[in-house]
Amino acid sequence: MASSKNLSRFWEWGRKIICVGRNYADHAKELKNVVPTEPVLFLKSPSAYVREGAPVLMPYYSNNLHHEVELGVVIGKGGKDIAQASAMDHVEGYALCLDMTARDVQDQCKQKGLPWTLAKAFDTSCPVSDMIPKETIKDPHNVKIWLKVNDILKQEGSTSSMIFSIPFLISYISRVITLEEGDLILTGTPKGVAAVQEDDEMVAGIDDIISMRFRIKKQV
Ligand SMILES: CC(=O)CC(=O)C(=O)O
Numbered sequence: 397m398a399s400s401k402n403l404s405r406f407w408e409w410g411r412k413i414i415c416v417g418r419n420y421a422d423h424a425k426e427l428k429n430v431v432p433t434e435p436v437l438f439l440k441s442p443s444a445y446v447r448e449g450a451p452v453l454m455p456y457y458s459n460n461l462h463h464e465v466e467l468g469v470v471i472g473k474g475g476k477d478i479a480q481a482s483a484m485d486h487v488e489g490y491a492l493c494l495d496m497t498a499r500d501v502q503d504q505c506k507q508k509g510l511p512w513t514l515a516k517a518f519d520t521s522c523p524v525s526d527m528i529p530k531e532t533i534k535d536p537h538n539v540k541i542w543l544k545v546n547d548i549l550k551q552e553g554s555t556s557s558m559i560f561s562i563p564f565l566i567s568y569i570s571r572v573i574t575l576e577e578g579d580l581i582l583t584g585t586p587k588g589v590a591a592v593q594e595d596d597e598m599v600a601g602i603d604d605i606i607s608m609r610f611r612i613k614k615q616v
């Protein structure tokens with residue numbers, strides 16, 4: 397590790413949350429989006445982080461909040477123009493993440509050609525687990541990520557289905573945005589995204605390595 401600070405609490409660093417969209421063909425298709433030939437990137441604010449024990453808030457301006465379960469990659473060593481061959485040296489660990497999305501707002505933004513900030517970057521839009529040490533996940537391209545709402549399985553997909561691999565994404569992103577230690581990359585969601593309602597309980601996991609639960613509440 398490159399730092400004396402404790403990256404195991406990466407969410408306290410206030411660093412960038414860089415999200416990759418449409419990285420699973422099955423999810424791109426379920427939303428009738430074109431399967432991309434280059435990564436689709438967007439950002440979340442560090443105030444999007446929320447931890448188990450606190451609620452995920454439905455923004456006051458949305459009536460269609462969706463869950464998206466994703467594998468997160470925690471950057472341990474920053475860099476610019478990182479080569480794919482050395483990209484994994486920049487990874488400190490992984491995290492289970494949700495990319496909570498105000499889908500109705502995102503649809504309106506798409507129609508108007510506006511950015512997705514209101515749909516994707518609001519406070520509590522990024523529930524995260526503890527950091528999973530890099531050594532615990534031997535092959536990040538072969539784990540199952542899953543999510544249940546009120547005990548009903550909604551999403552289950554293997555990271556082997558990602559269109560763009562983690563080394564490719566780190567290299568691609570670092571050509572555009574300098575990566576810093578404590579940054580988090582969300583690698584996209586598989587199919588099965590759906591709406592949640594007030595008081596629903598979401599439980600998500602990576603295989604049987606880690607799980608986390610969050611309750612939905614309305615923003616007041
Ligand atoms: C259409 C989306 O919201 C893209 C996204 O976030 C994804 O994970 O895919």
Ligand SMILES: [Mg+2]
Pocket residue numbers: 415416417464466495584585
């Ligand atoms: Mg997403």
